[in-house]
Amino acid sequence: GIQVEQSPPDLILQEGANSTLRCNFSDSVNNLQWFHQNPWGQLINLFYIPSGTKQNGRLSATTVATERYSLLYISSSQTTDSGVYFCAVERQEYGNKLVFGAGTILRVKS
Amino acid sequence: DAGVTQSPTHLIKTRGQQVTLRCSPKSGHDTVSWYQQALGQGPQFIFQYYEEEERQRGNFPDRFSGHQFPNYSSELNVNALLLGDSALYLCASSRWTGDYSYEQYFGPGTRLTVT
Numbered sequence: 454g455i456q457v458e459q460s461p462p463d464l465i466l467q468e469g470a471n472s473t474l475r476c477n478f479s480d481s482v483n484n485l486q487w488f489h490q491n492p493w494g495q496l497i498n499l500f501y502i503p504s505g506t507k508q509n510g511r512l513s514a515t516t517v518a519t520e521r522y523s524l525l526y527i528s529s530s531q532t533t534d535s536g537v538y539f540c541a542v543e544r545q546e547y548g549n550k551l552v553f554g555a556g557t558i559l560r561v562k563s
Numbered sequence: 564d565a566g567v568t569q570s571p572t573h574l575i576k577t578r579g580q581q582v583t584l585r586c587s588p589k590s591g592h593d594t595v596s597w598y599q600q601a602l603g604q605g606p607q608f609i610f611q612y613y614e615e616e617e618r619q620r621g622n623f624p625d626r627f628s629g630h631q632f633p634n635y636s637s638e639l640n641v642n643a644l645l646l647g648d649s650a651l652y653l654c655a656s657s658r659w660t661g662d663y664s665y666e667q668y669f670g671p672g673t674r675l676t677v678t
Contacts, residue, residue: 486666494600494651494672501666539605548619550596551655551667553605 454547455480459540459554466530466561474525474557476540484543485516486551487525491536499525499538530561565590567656567670575676576644584639584673588656594618595637596667597629600651612637613659641675649677 456479466472478485487499500507504518511530516523527534537558541551568587576582588595594613598606608621612631631637635656641648651674655667 484666488669494653494674496606496653496669498666498668541605548608549594549611550608550619550621551598551606552608555605 455482455542455544455552457540457542457552457554459538459557461557462555463558464560466559468530468532468561468563470530470561471526471528472530472559474527474538474540474559476523476525476554478521478523478540478542480544480547481518481521482542482544484551485523486541487514487523488539488541489534489536490539490556496539527559530559532561532563535559535561567654567668569652569654569670569673571673572671573674573676575678577678578644578646580644581640581642582644582675584641584652584654584675585636586639586654586656586670587636588654589668592656592658592668593635594657594659595631595635596655596657597637597639598653598655598669599623600653600672602650606653609639644677646677649675651675 458477488496500514502516506515511528513526537556541553596611597609600606610620615631626642628640651672653672654670657667658665
């Protein structure tokens, strides 16, 4: 099946700093999503981005499908950005399911 | 527009018992998927339902079964519970394109503890 690797596994930032999270995947995909999991376990949709670039406030994401990676940018980080960030992909030939990476744990300190 | 809802929020069961978890999809969605998330790991796909049938299944034993109703809501049943079944169970809904799913949206999850 498809493999998804996220880096870094852990990240500690001072409030106001910028960060880049990376997601590498082993095959072409039909669907790629970024999620933020809050302390209560809720997975919050950040981006649906199988290719291209999108921006939403302080967050933006870029997927380079031909090179099989995606980047999530967080600018001017806030303590509320803390949590786990997951990248998940779907490829039709491997079944219609999201395959998740192991996540990046982000801690933003005030 | 209500998002994906799940019930119950928390559940404590004893080893060997059976449990049923419930999910209502986001309005306009016809596909429901279930995921298991163990502590410190990413969610793992259990199975997916579309048109009241199981379309795809992950690497989970037959103790895990499900159902989808005509209104697209779904249930996850786990029989003969093991301690290792303790996890956060997440339901996701999406709209099927004919080839693959559009964006999936997750419910708040049910936290199952098996003692």
